[in-house]
Amino acid sequence: MKRKIFLFIIIIFVGIQFIPVQPNYSETFSKDDIIEATKAPADIAIMLKSSCYDCHSNNTKYPWYDKVAPISWWIASHINEAKEELNFSEWGTYSLKKKKHKLKEIVEETKEEEMPLRSYLWTHSDVKLSKKQINRLNTWINSIRE
Numbered sequence: 001m002k003r004k005i006f007l008f009i010i011i012i013f014v015g016i017q018f019i020p021v022q023p024n025y026s027e028t029f030s031k032d033d034i035i036e037a038t039k040a041p042a043d044i045a046i047m048l049k050s051s052c053y054d055c056h057s058n059n060t061k062y063p064w065y066d067k068v069a070p071i072s073w074w075i076a077s078h079i080n081e082a083k084e085e086l087n088f089s090e091w092g093t094y095s096l097k098k099k100k101h102k103l104k105e106i107v108e109e110t111k112e113e114e115m116p117l118r119s120y121l122w123t124h125s126d127v128k129l130s131k132k133q134i135n136r137l138n139t140w141i142n143s144i145r146e
C-alpha cells in the first residue's frame, strides 16, 4: 500500500511538470523601463535589478528550483500579482499621477521592509536591502518626484 501511494505521488509530480508555465522573459530591454526612462544612476539600477526585477519587471532570473512545479506556479502567481501592481519595465507608460502614487508606495514598502517579499528572501537573502540602501533608494526617489 505504502509503495503504491509513493508511486502515485511520483507519477503526479512528474505529470505536473508537463503543465506549461509561461516564463516571465522578454527579449528586449524596453525604453519604458524605469532605469532607462529616469536615467537612473548605476547603483540604483543594480539595486532595483537585483532586489525587485524578479517580480516587478518583464524579466525574471529563475534559479533551477523555480522551474519545478508546483513551485513554478507559486512563483508565477507572485510575478503576475507584482506586475499588476508595479511593472518597472513599463514605467514610461504610466501616467504622471500613477508614477507619483507608485513612488510613494515604493518609499513606504521599502521603509517598512515589506519589499522584497519576505518569502522571496528565504532563498535570496543576499538581496535584502540594508538600511543604508533603503535610504539611498528613497533619496533618489525623492529626487525624481516631480
Ligand code: HEC
Pocket (backbone or CB within 6 Å): 048, 051, 052, 053, 054, 055, 056, 078, 079, 081, 082, 085, 086, 102, 105, 106, 107, 109, 110, 115, 116, 117, 120, 129
Ligand atoms: C518575490 C517577488 C517580489 C519581489 C522580489 C519584490 N516584490 Fe514588490 N510586490 C510583490 C507582490 C506579490 C506585490 C503585491 C502584493 C503585495 O502588496 O504584497 C508587491 C507589491 C509591491 C508594491 C505595492 C504597489 C502598490 O501600488 O500597492 C510596491 C511599491 C512594491 N511591491 C515595491 C517593490 C520594490 C521596490 C521591490 C524591490 C526592493 C520589490 N517590490 C520586490 C512581489 C515582489
